[in-house]
Amino acid sequence: MSTTAIEKVLIFDTDNFYRRVIYNLLLSFEVPAVVQAAEYSKAANILKIKSFDLIVMDWDMDGGSRLDLVKNLRNGKLGPNIWTPVLLCSAHNRKSRIYQARDAGISEIVAKPVSPQQMLDKMRASCFRMRRFVRSENFSGPDRRRRSVAYLDEDRRSKVSMDQDDIDAVMRESE
Amino acid sequence: MIVNKENAPTMSEATRARILAKGDQVMEEMAAEFHRELPAILTQLQGAADNKDLETIKRSAYQLKSSASGFGKSTLGQGASFLHVLAERGASKPEVFLLAGHLINFLKELALIDESAGYEESEETVSIMKAMYHELSALGLLD
Numbered sequence: 001m002s003t004t005a006i007e008k009v010l011i012f013d014t015d016n017f018y019r020r021v022i023y024n025l026l027l028s029f030e031v032p033a034v035v036q037a038a039e040y041s042k043a044a045n046i047l048k049i050k051s052f053d054l055i056v057m058d059w060d061m062d063g064g065s066r067l068d069l070v071k072n073l074r075n076g077k078l079g080p081n082i083w084t085p086v087l088l089c090s091a092h093n094r095k096s097r098i099y100q101a102r103d104a105g106i107s108e109i110v111a112k113p114v115s116p117q118q119m120l121d122k123m124r125a126s127c128f129r130m131r132r133f134v135r136s137e138n139f140s141g142p143d144r145r146r147r148s149v150a151y152l153d154e155d156r157r158s159k160v161s162m163d164q165d166d167i168d169a170v171m172r173e174s175e
Numbered sequence: 176m177i178v179n180k181e182n183a184p185t186m187s188e189a190t191r192a193r194i195l196a197k198g199d200q201v202m203e204e205m206a207a208e209f210h211r212e213l214p215a216i217l218t219q220l221q222g223a224a225d226n227k228d229l230e231t232i233k234r235s236a237y238q239l240k241s242s243a244s245g246f247g248k249s250t251l252g253q254g255a256s257f258l259h260v261l262a263e264r265g266a267s268k269p270e271v272f273l274l275a276g277h278l279i280n281f282l283k284e285l286a287l288i289d290e291s292a293g294y295e296e297s298e299e300t301v302s303i304m305k306a307m308y309h310e311l312s313a314l315g316l317l318d
Contacts, residue, residue, distance in 0.1 A: 003194055005184035015241035017212075021205045028197035058241065091244030091252055113247040116198025120191070128183035 003030040004120070006127055008050075011036045012043040012057040012069060013089075022056055022089070025119055043069055048079040054127055055081070059090035059097065067104040074105035074140040082140070083133055085126035089114055093162045098170050105141025107131070108171060111164045118164070131172075206246045213239075213286055220258070220279045227272055233262035239282070250296055250304070251285040254278060257307045264316045274310060281307070 037043035244252030
């Protein structure tokens with residue numbers, strides 16, 4: 001077993017430089033197999049034939065492909081990775097975006113600027129603290145139902161832009 | 176195998192510290208590379224604006240917004256994000272290159288700011304950001 005116990009990761013990011021940042025970071029974590037895709041079509045083709053332990057993608061995609069990948073993944077249109085955790089790196093964390101990402105089937109979100117510690121923790125949370133998966137007519141992905149209305153306090157609910165703690169609260173509302 | 180909290184593989188503190196140290200080194204190296212390349216990106220943006228080359232502005236602004244945000248230059252990243260929106264959606268607007276020129280000059284100033292711990296946006300920066308937001312909103316370019 002590898003150091004992080006995460007063996008195969010796909011990075012999907014249309015920005016060459018930041019994709020290389022994440023790639024080098026994963027290599028420093030001793031992840032044995034890291035595959036990169038810069039375009040939606042390439043990522044989709046890879047996912048149709050290879051299974052991964054984790055997919056890391058960026059919110060800021062060029063070309064409007066943002067959450068299409070994860071929606072298609074969860075709907076079973078992209079082969080064997082229907083349950084694969086997806087970790088989203090995001091710089092502009094408007095509340096609406098966080099809910100949109102969660103509702104598309106994203107597993108965890110890490111706010112930029114990403115530190116190695118945050119990245120490692122979120123990778124392991126994505127893979128080893130997985131929320132229960134739900135499959136229904138309207139939604140496939142990690143459970144997004146709320147356990148309790150008290151989980152997110154009013155201050156957090158009313159925020160327009162969210163920090164990492166707020167994001168974590170939204171993503172783990174269902175636990 | 177479904178792995179969950181109960182049977183998640185553990186990682187020793189020593190291993191965690193070792194790979195995080197390697198990760199810190201990678202991030203330092205990549206941040207240094209970003210800062211080395213930043214002047215060239217800004218020069219490329221200026222050249223593209225001078226040549227009315229919207230496609231290059233869009234590409235470079237996209238690269239800048241992603242990388243700047245990734246290395247803690249969030250104000251620069253937000254400014255680059257405005258420029259990217261302008262280049263992506265504003266092609267039909269007559270004022271697109273005038274606004275792009277203003278934004279690029281603003282980005283050059285933002286690039287000089289150290290946004291590390293304790294940084295707070297100046298009133299001038301906030302007011303320019305707001306003005307840009309309103310300009311783009313008025314042109315119908317924002318969601």
